[in-house]
Amino acid sequence: MNVTVWNENRHEQKNEKVREIYPEGIHGEIAQVLDKEGFNVRTATLEEDEHGLTDEVLNSTDVLLWWGHLAHDEVSDDVVEKVKQRVLDGMGLIVLHSGHFSKIFKSLMGTTCDLKWREADEKERMWVVDPSHPIVEGIGEYIELEKEEMYGEHFDIPKPDELVLISWFEGGEVFRSGCTYRRGQGKIFYFRPGHETYPTYHHKEIQRVLVNGVKWANPIHHPKPEYGNAKPIETISAKNL
Amino acid sequence: MNVTVWNENRHEQKNEKVREIYPEGIHGEIAQVLDKEGFNVRTATLEEDEHGLTDEVLNSTDVLLWWGHLAHDEVSDDVVEKVKQRVLDGMGLIVLHSGHFSKIFKSLMGTTCDLKWREADEKERMWVVDPSHPIVEGIGEYIELEKEEMYGEHFDIPKPDELVLISWFEGGEVFRSGCTYRRGQGKIFYFRPGHETYPTYHHKEIQRVLVNGVKWANPIHHPKPEYGNAKPIETISAKNL
Amino acid sequence: MNVTVWNENRHEQKNEKVREIYPEGIHGEIAQVLDKEGFNVRTATLEEDEHGLTDEVLNSTDVLLWWGHLAHDEVSDDVVEKVKQRVLDGMGLIVLHSGHFSKIFKSLMGTTCDLKWREADEKERMWVVDPSHPIVEGIGEYIELEKEEMYGEHFDIPKPDELVLISWFEGGEVFRSGCTYRRGQGKIFYFRPGHETYPTYHHKEIQRVLVNGVKWANPIHHPKPEYGNAKPIETISAKNL
Amino acid sequence: MNVTVWNENRHEQKNEKVREIYPEGIHGEIAQVLDKEGFNVRTATLEEDEHGLTDEVLNSTDVLLWWGHLAHDEVSDDVVEKVKQRVLDGMGLIVLHSGHFSKIFKSLMGTTCDLKWREADEKERMWVVDPSHPIVEGIGEYIELEKEEMYGEHFDIPKPDELVLISWFEGGEVFRSGCTYRRGQGKIFYFRPGHETYPTYHHKEIQRVLVNGVKWANPIHHPKPEYGNAKPIETISAKNL
Numbered sequence: 001m002n003v004t005v006w007n008e009n010r011h012e013q014k015n016e017k018v019r020e021i022y023p024e025g026i027h028g029e030i031a032q033v034l035d036k037e038g039f040n041v042r043t044a045t046l047e048e049d050e051h052g053l054t055d056e057v058l059n060s061t062d063v064l065l066w067w068g069h070l071a072h073d074e075v076s077d078d079v080v081e082k083v084k085q086r087v088l089d090g091m092g093l094i095v096l097h098s099g100h101f102s103k104i105f106k107s108l109m110g111t112t113c114d115l116k117w118r119e120a121d122e123k124e125r126m127w128v129v130d131p132s133h134p135i136v137e138g139i140g141e142y143i144e145l146e147k148e149e150m151y152g153e154h155f156d157i158p159k160p161d162e163l164v165l166i167s168w169f170e171g172g173e174v175f176r177s178g179c180t181y182r183r184g185q186g187k188i189f190y191f192r193p194g195h196e197t198y199p200t201y202h203h204k205e206i207q208r209v210l211v212n213g214v215k216w217a218n219p220i221h222h223p224k225p226e227y228g229n230a231k232p233i234e235t236i237s238a239k240n241l
Numbered sequence: 242m243n244v245t246v247w248n249e250n251r252h253e254q255k256n257e258k259v260r261e262i263y264p265e266g267i268h269g270e271i272a273q274v275l276d277k278e279g280f281n282v283r284t285a286t287l288e289e290d291e292h293g294l295t296d297e298v299l300n301s302t303d304v305l306l307w308w309g310h311l312a313h314d315e316v317s318d319d320v321v322e323k324v325k326q327r328v329l330d331g332m333g334l335i336v337l338h339s340g341h342f343s344k345i346f347k348s349l350m351g352t353t354c355d356l357k358w359r360e361a362d363e364k365e366r367m368w369v370v371d372p373s374h375p376i377v378e379g380i381g382e383y384i385e386l387e388k389e390e391m392y393g394e395h396f397d398i399p400k401p402d403e404l405v406l407i408s409w410f411e412g413g414e415v416f417r418s419g420c421t422y423r424r425g426q427g428k429i430f431y432f433r434p435g436h437e438t439y440p441t442y443h444h445k446e447i448q449r450v451l452v453n454g455v456k457w458a459n460p461i462h463h464p465k466p467e468y469g470n471a472k473p474i475e476t477i478s479a480k481n482l
Numbered sequence: 483m484n485v486t487v488w489n490e491n492r493h494e495q496k497n498e499k500v501r502e503i504y505p506e507g508i509h510g511e512i513a514q515v516l517d518k519e520g521f522n523v524r525t526a527t528l529e530e531d532e533h534g535l536t537d538e539v540l541n542s543t544d545v546l547l548w549w550g551h552l553a554h555d556e557v558s559d560d561v562v563e564k565v566k567q568r569v570l571d572g573m574g575l576i577v578l579h580s581g582h583f584s585k586i587f588k589s590l591m592g593t594t595c596d597l598k599w600r601e602a603d604e605k606e607r608m609w610v611v612d613p614s615h616p617i618v619e620g621i622g623e624y625i626e627l628e629k630e631e632m633y634g635e636h637f638d639i640p641k642p643d644e645l646v647l648i649s650w651f652e653g654g655e656v657f658r659s660g661c662t663y664r665r666g667q668g669k670i671f672y673f674r675p676g677h678e679t680y681p682t683y684h685h686k687e688i689q690r691v692l693v694n695g696v697k698w699a700n701p702i703h704h705p706k707p708e709y710g711n712a713k714p715i716e717t718i719s720a721k722n723l
Numbered sequence: 724m725n726v727t728v729w730n731e732n733r734h735e736q737k738n739e740k741v742r743e744i745y746p747e748g749i750h751g752e753i754a755q756v757l758d759k760e761g762f763n764v765r766t767a768t769l770e771e772d773e774h775g776l777t778d779e780v781l782n783s784t785d786v787l788l789w790w791g792h793l794a795h796d797e798v799s800d801d802v803v804e805k806v807k808q809r810v811l812d813g814m815g816l817i818v819l820h821s822g823h824f825s826k827i828f829k830s831l832m833g834t835t836c837d838l839k840w841r842e843a844d845e846k847e848r849m850w851v852v853d854p855s856h857p858i859v860e861g862i863g864e865y866i867e868l869e870k871e872e873m874y875g876e877h878f879d880i881p882k883p884d885e886l887v888l889i890s891w892f893e894g895g896e897v898f899r900s901g902c903t904y905r906r907g908q909g910k911i912f913y914f915r916p917g918h919e920t921y922p923t924y925h926h927k928e929i930q931r932v933l934v935n936g937v938k939w940a941n942p943i944h945h946p947k948p949e950y951g952n953a954k955p956i957e958t959i960s961a962k963n964l
Binding site: 570589591600604638652654710711 | 811830831832833834835837838839840841843844845846873875876877879881882884893894895896904905906907948949950951952953954955956957959960961
């Protein structure tokens with residue numbers, strides 16, 4: 001299984017605090033976590049040619065993870081279109097945290113994907129509301145993060161196909177933090193936590209959800225449906241009228 | 242309740258057969274049906290300035306119906322963006338037949354909206370699969386259309402929030418023909434039948450579904466949610482650390 | 483529109499505090515709220531013959547509201563079966579608060595409907611997560627209740643057809659507080675708040691949700707589907723082999 | 724992975740035609756198919772003590788398949804209750820064909836599960852409507868069965884969590900033939916075809932769906948949620964008032 005971790009990798013360049021938490025970048029940390037599970041992992045970042053998402057990389061990627069924040073607008077529309085086509089053709093996509101505002105997520109959702117937010121070092125508790133879902137295998141009743149950025153409802157997304165996690169925030173808000181969607185032949189998982197100034201991706205249960213998410217989003221082998229003009233399979237009586 | 246019926250109105254110009262069936266255009270026929278129900282109805286067509294969908298028209302429209310086929314690409318991106326914003330702000334949208342490939346529908350769905358199709362004068366039978374839904378109020382177990390264009394699965398749409406009607410076609414295909422979605426504060430209803438060379442919109446039960454759909458899609462009175470930076474409602478302890 | 487408000491009416495007999503808050507009983511209070519909206523309202527309680535839910539009452543009820551807690555087991559299985567049949571035949575059902583453990587709700591859900599709970603005079607804030615839904619018409623971004631009983635996840639229910647409200651609780655939990663389901667031809671709305679020792683049903687926005695819920699759950703006019711052995715509508719070729 | 728195939732095994736005793744098609748019974752055929760895939764497979768039938776579903780068998784079953792028709796009423800309520808509890812605790816359940824009317828399925832659905840039916844040697848074509856779903860891995864656009872019993876809409880089930888397959892029937896009906904549900908911690912898959920007088924379970928693609936379904940329904944490792952009275956995780960201010 002081939003996994004590509006994409007990161008805009010800007011906070012890491014600008015902010016020493018982020019570098020301290022993630023010396024190899026957020027993408028480096030996540031890649032390491034997935035690598036230990038035996039996935040074949042690559043990373044790609046905004047600054048690379050075609051943002052590191054060449055046709056060759058995309059065509060050989062089973063699941064793509066996406067972290068972006070400061071530079072959503074700098075992602076080329078051509079690359080976004082190619083990523084979208086790959087998702088519709090079956091590639092799994094895991095959108096992380098501030099990726100809610102990425103071009104690729106908004107384009108696949110069809111809504112603004114807007115939300116409330118606040119940086120206040122506050123506690124987040126993500127409750128499992130679907131204890132049958134493979135994405136929360138091995139997780140307890142909730143995941144607690146001592147300090148995280150708050151994201152609050154209303155989260156302007158389509159109704160999730162599956163709602164797996166709901167967050168409680170110390171400041172009084174709630175949020176649909178683990179949501180799955182299917183678009184075309186591809187599976188999409190939005191996973192809320194992961195603000196760059198907190199060690200969220202070092203958290204064991206967060207790592208477990210990422211690993212589970214990648215497994216869940218793995219494409220199945222299914223022929224691409226045929227679209228367009230189709231001959232009748234059965235006899236149509238009116239044709240002979 | 243203010244309803245606007247939009248039609249590209251091209252087949253009516255080009256094809257005498259279509260003109261015979263719909264002397265006032267497809268938009269004219271649908272407008273008449275809705276007018277009888279007491280809605281305040283306007284029409285708008287591609288050839289008008291801003292396709293007849295000026296800010297004033299859009300801002301005073303509660304539910305918009307959309308029929309297009311030949312000229313999807315001629316619809317201005319600006320108008321599409323405005324219509325989309327109005328839907329997200331609450332305007333109902335009813336997408337008819339070949340409108341599955343309209344810019345507005347594809348943009349709200351996030352998928353290709355592709356499908357199989359065939360023009361073969363074949364029989365369609367739309368079965369009600371949700372007999373509790375207001376969109377099928379007054380309809381029997383199924384609606385039968387003696388001759389229609391076939392649309393067949395796979396229909397590349399997101400999973401409908403509600404699946405109300407499934408079509409059987411003489412040639413051997415099935416299709417999810419009545420699908421609802423919510424995007425932002427707006428309700429969307431996709432309704433399959435309505436090929437221009439058949440008198441589908443003269444059919445009493447088809448008319449009933451259109452009327453029901455308009456009522457269902459009527460926006461509710463609800464303040465637009467506030468997005469962006471939000472002050473905590475409760476005290477956050479870590480702030481004082 | 484005929485509405486019946488059912489209440490076990492036990493706390494009101496036993497607990498002076500409850501009587502002070504609801505001198506006419508919880509059913510009396512809710513009936514008054516609905517009566518003001520112009521519905522034709524009746525009440526029924528556990529102690530009445532057939533719990534007040536005779537065939538005549540049920541057959542002329544469009545929407546039934548259900549509040550129970552102490553005496554779920556005293557509700558006769560026969561009455562539960564009749565109520566269930568009426569729901570499947572189209573009667574709306576609004577299940578309130580501790581009604582989550584009623585026989586009728588568990589039977590329609592197929593799960594235990596279990597949850598966490600706590601009586602600690604704590605704050606509840608119910609966030610609107612579907613701002614397009616008629617059940618929250620006229621409601622702001624959230625409803626705040628200064629003191630309520632806590633219900634916490636995991637709530638063992640089937641995935642709601644529509645999730646409208648999510649609660650935040652001061653003690654650290656979240657809860658899916660406004661959930662809709664369709665069963666047969668009937669619409670069901672589960673609405674969490676309403677502990678007997680708090681004046682929750684005097685709260686204007688709670689009342690508004692009840693009124694909206696009743697309107698939403700109103701049955702549509704649709705013939706009961708025909709079940710059982712069915713003659714073919716089309717010719718089956720193999721019959722002649 | 725431990726799989727148990729349950730069959731009432733009555734048609735096989737009564738009808739020579741069924742015995743010819745399934746000399747080892749329907750359960751024997753399905754067990755063989757699953758055994759080849761490397762699952763640890765047992766069978767159980769109505770006539771055995773506790774219908775072969777002792778506590779020991781149930782507690783060591785990961786996924787249970789269920790075929791019943793003539794003798795739904797002979798299945799003991801105690802056994803049904805135990806099977807239900809096991810599903811809610813995580814055991815997968817695959818309900819086959821006429822199992823739609825089994826006590827266990829109706830109890831988990833909360834509806835009548837009624838439908839139209841006809842035995843007329845007619846053609847069925849099951850279309851894949853969710854080409855991303857693991858249950859249809861390796862399947863083409865549709866599965867065609869030359870002769871099957873017809874099941875037609877309206878099928879009185881709750882809205883499926885996932886709708887994977889829709890059937891077209893020669894006689895003019897459609898049917899939601901592949902439906903998934905989650906109840907408690909358990910996953911449920913209803914799969915329509917499998918009338919006893921046709922060799923449906925010998926069909927390679929039907930076998931593939933069964934195998935896929937078993938894999939999909941495999942329980943995850945997740946602690947049983949805690950229900951009942953819960954201490955606050957956070958400080959509740961009102962407690963000190």
